[in-house]
Amino acid sequence: MPARFRLDLDFAPDRCEYALGDGLLAEVGPKTARLVTSPVCVLVTDSGVAATPHAAAAESSLRRAGLAPRTVVVAAGETSKSVESANRLWREFAAAGLGPDGAVVALGGGMVGDLAGFCAATWMRGVSLVQVPTTLLAMCDSAIGGKTALDLPDGKNLVGAFHQPRLVLADLAALDTLPGREFRAGLAEVVKCALLRDRGSLTHLRDASPALAARDRGEVAGAVRLAVEVKADHVRGDVNDRGGRRTLLNLGHTTGHAIEAETGYAGVLHGEAVAAGLVVAARIACERRLCGEDLVAATHATLGALGLPTAPPTGLDPARIAARTLLDKKRRGGRRRMVLPHARGGAGLYEVDDAEFLAALAG
Numbered sequence: 001m002p003a004r005f006r007l008d009l010d011f012a013p014d015r016c017e018y019a020l021g022d023g024l025l026a027e028v029g030p031k032t033a034r035l036v037t038s039p040v041c042v043l044v045t046d047s048g049v050a051a052t053p054h055a056a057a058a059e060s061s062l063r064r065a066g067l068a069p070r071t072v073v074v075a076a077g078e079t080s081k082s083v084e085s086a087n088r089l090w091r092e093f094a095a096a097g098l099g100p101d102g103a104v105v106a107l108g109g110g111m112v113g114d115l116a117g118f119c120a121a122t123w124m125r126g127v128s129l130v131q132v133p134t135t136l137l138a139m140c141d142s143a144i145g146g147k148t149a150l151d152l153p154d155g156k157n158l159v160g161a162f163h164q165p166r167l168v169l170a171d172l173a174a175l176d177t178l179p180g181r182e183f184r185a186g187l188a189e190v191v192k193c194a195l196l197r198d199r200g201s202l203t204h205l206r207d208a209s210p211a212l213a214a215r216d217r218g219e220v221a222g223a224v225r226l227a228v229e230v231k232a233d234h235v236r237g238d239v240n241d242r243g244g245r246r247t248l249l250n251l252g253h254t255t256g257h258a259i260e261a262e263t264g265y266a267g268v269l270h271g272e273a274v275a276a277g278l279v280v281a282a283r284i285a286c287e288r289r290l291c292g293e294d295l296v297a298a299t300h301a302t303l304g305a306l307g308l309p310t311a312p313p314t315g316l317d318p319a320r321i322a323a324r325t326l327l328d329k330k331r332r333g334g335r336r337r338m339v340l341p342h343a344r345g346g347a348g349l350y351e352v353d354d355a356e357f358l359a360a361l362a363g
């Protein structure tokens with residue numbers, strides 16, 4: 001499989017170029033320069049990424065292209081996706097002299113992408129955003145679709161804006177420094193997208209799991225491409241997430257978010273929680289004859305082969321997980337609604353009662 005691709009994503013009225021390849025960090029300068037008329041830009045990253053060679057590579061590419069980047073490093077970790085960090089970034093934008101003709105370049109995982117994206121969305125009512133994702137999750141998911149957000153002590157992603165990046169540049173080489181657990185967690189979103197597409201994609205993922213575990217460039221590129229195509233397909237036509245197809249991307253997330261919240265966002269990664277959520281959704285779908293037992297088995301086997309969990313961490317109270325899912329944003333009139341997969345790909349949104357949910361959670 002070729003280890004590079006380029007897609008033109010149409011999120012009307014916006015367009016976004018997505019490019020993935022080996023060594024693309026060297027192109028962030030020339031590609032960003034083509035989007036702006038001012039040399040002033042701000043490169044935002046976190047301390048984890050700043051400790052790798054990627055930050056210096058991106059900064060020097062921007063300089064070589066004639067741009068004048070100001071680099072801002074926030075502490076790694078979800079706690080930096082805060083109003084305090086946003087305030088710091090806006091002040092840095094002001095100090096850099098960033099105008100509407102400049103750009104914000106977000107180099108990092110979804111945390112940096114959401115934070116820098118939100119600041120770009122709100123700076124002078126919107127400045128060009130370039131996403132340079134360095135985690136598999138960000139390449140597959142958070143860097144595209146235009147959702148930007150901050151967390152509050154009251155909850156995750158409570159403050160946010162839609163702001164499409166003009167360019168997403170994913171360098172496969174950046175993944176070389178990503179810890180294995182973070183890499184595997186990103187694969188959960190790929191499994192979700194395979195379920196949404198078709199059975200062949202799921203089977204392929206299971207068969208490719210040894211190559212993916214070895215981070216074979218061609219297979220990783222194929223997995224990211226699948227995820228980007230499926231996400232773009234669901235975002236297009238429902239860009240602002242108004243109850244259309246974009247909702248289906250929530251497959252596995254009703255349970256996943258509840259598991260994350262129950263663990264206090266510690267000890268379990270988002271992708272790991274979503275993996276368990278995908279199995280729960282498949283079991284409920286099977287009980288309702290939306291799919292056969294074989295889809296549950298294939299989901300389970302694929303996640304297992306990719307080194308992902310297929311159940312919530314032990315010690316969590318099922319009743320509390322069930323109660324948490326009632327707070328999900330898809331709820332209607334206090335009733336739980338979940339995305340359930342269909343036998344031949346695709347999914348739908350269904351009401352699920354406590355008994356049905358608890359039975360699937362128990363396995």
Ligand SMILES: NC(=O)c1ccc[n+]([C@@H]2O[C@H](COP(=O)([O-])OP(=O)(O)OC[C@H]3O[C@@H](n4cnc5c(N)ncnc54)[C@H](O)[C@@H]3O)[C@@H](O)[C@H]2O)c1
Pocket residue numbers: 046047048049052076077078081108109110111112114134135137138141142143144145146147148149157174175176177178179182270
């Ligand atoms: N906007 C969206 O549509 C969307 C979608 C999904 C998730 N998200 C958000 O994404 C965030 C999670 O993103 P994430 O999983 O990428 O986590 P993250 O951004 O917190 O990154 C995880 C860790 O990996 C480190 N890291 C990043 N790239 C690295 C690299 N190449 N080498 C070594 N270390 C590296 C980071 O420093 C950090 O410590 C959450 O805030 C979530 O809400 C947003």
Ligand SMILES: [Zn+2]
Pocket residue numbers: 141189253270274
């Ligand atoms: Zn997710």
